[in-house]
Amino acid sequence: xxxxxxxxxxxxxxxxxxxxxxxxxxxxxxxxxxxxxxxxxxxxxxxxxxxxxxxxxxxxxxxxxxxxxxxxxxxxxxxxxxxxxxxxxxxxxxxxxxxxxxxxxxxxxx
Amino acid sequence: xxxxxxxxxxxxxxxxxxxxxxxxxxxxxxxxxxxxxxxxxxxxxxxxxxxxxxxxxxxxxxxxxxxxxxxxxxxxxxxxxxxxxxxxxxxxxxxxxxxxxxxxxxxxxxxxxxx
Numbered sequence: 001x002x003x004x005x006x007x008x009x010x011x012x013x014x015x016x017x018x019x020x021x022x023x024x025x026x027x028x029x030x031x032x033x034x035x036x037x038x039x040x041x042x043x044x045x046x047x048x049x050x051x052x053x054x055x056x057x058x059x060x061x062x063x064x065x066x067x068x069x070x071x072x073x074x075x076x077x078x079x080x081x082x083x084x085x086x087x088x089x090x091x092x093x094x095x096x097x098x099x100x101x102x103x104x105x106x107x108x109x110x
Numbered sequence: 111x112x113x114x115x116x117x118x119x120x121x122x123x124x125x126x127x128x129x130x131x132x133x134x135x136x137x138x139x140x141x142x143x144x145x146x147x148x149x150x151x152x153x154x155x156x157x158x159x160x161x162x163x164x165x166x167x168x169x170x171x172x173x174x175x176x177x178x179x180x181x182x183x184x185x186x187x188x189x190x191x192x193x194x195x196x197x198x199x200x201x202x203x204x205x206x207x208x209x210x211x212x213x214x215x216x217x218x219x220x221x222x223x224x225x
Contacts, residue, residue, distance in 0.1 A: 004152075031212060041199050043153070043216040086152055088214075095166065096205070096212060097143070100152030 001094065002027045006087050006101035013077045013108045021072040021104045023087030031090040031098070032063050034072050038083050046072070046085075077108045114217035116202050122223045123192055130188045131220045135204030142185050143214070144177060145201040146170065153201055159185060192224045 003026040013019055025032070034046040047054050051065040058077075063070040074081055084105050088098040115134040123129050135142045141160055145153035156175070157167045161182035171177075174192075179185040189196055203216045 033213060035216070040218065041147075041221060042218045043201065045213065045215060048213040088152075090212075095158075096141075096207060097155050097158065097166075098145075098153075098203075098214060100154070102150075102152050 002029065002089055002091065002099045004087055004089055004099050004101035006085075006104050008104060009102065011104055011106045013074075013081075013106065015077060015079060015108055015110050017077050017108075018073070018075045019077060019106070021074070021085055021087075021106075023070040023072070023089075023101055025068050025070075025087075025089045027068070027091065028065065029089040029091045031088075031096065032070055033088050033098070034061055034070070035086045035088065036081075036083050037086060037103070043086065074106070077106075079108045079110055082106055082108045114202055114204050114215050116200075116217035116220050118220055119218060120221050120223075122225060125194060125224055126191055128188065128190045129192060129222065130186055131200055131202075131222075132184060132186050133202030133217060134184045135202070136206075136215055139204035139206045139215075140182075141205045141207060141212075142179055143203045143205070144185070144187050145203065145216075147199040147201060147219075148197075153199075156187075189222075192222075194224045197222055197224045 005024045035043040047061040053062045084103040088100045143158040144156040147153040159179040199219045201219045203214045
């Protein structure tokens with residue numbers, strides 16, 4: 001299967017700071033999604049971004065498919081941004097099943 | 111569209127008991143997936159359905175696990191003779207694949223604790 005590596009594993013931020021999370025993947029993909037897992041365990045879809053750049057409020061993401069990586073940017077972080085961020089990828093030849101990275105745990109301090 | 115619904119949210123059971131979880135996907139979605147997540151790890155694929163057909167089962171899914179999706183609507187995941195190692199978050203997701211474009215929507219999960 002496709003290997004997914006996320007970095008850093010842990011990130012501690014002061015409220016208002018900016019940060020970048022990275023996702024590297026080992027093969028070409030048809031799907032890449034960024035999820036935020038809240039303290040109750042729910043995976044919230046942030047971006048569906050197999051290529052290109054998207055922005056949603058204080059969050060934005062860029063995927064460079066040819067170089068097999070994606071970046072998630074958090075600007076002006078808030079305490080509600082705390083949680084685990086997962087990158088997940090899938091491809092048609094693997095019947096679209098998602099493979100997840102180990103996640104980045106973000107803690108935003110007031 | 112109320113999203114993907116899972117119940118129960120939490121289940122505590124004694125070792126050796128059987129448990130069943132339910133997932134109601136987004137009605138327009140033709141695919142339904144089950145994933146398992148243990149503490150500190152990302153979710154891992156268990157099985158998936160295209161409409162009512164179960165198309166693949168992971169090696170993680172032992173003979174004690176069975177999943178169904180009657181009539182291509184809701185799905186159930188049953189674990190027989192539970193073991194402590196089955197303790198995990200069980201996540202359901204649905205997706206709609208069209209012309210190679212798709213995205214997953216996950217439910218809130220069922221957290222299983224086997225004591």
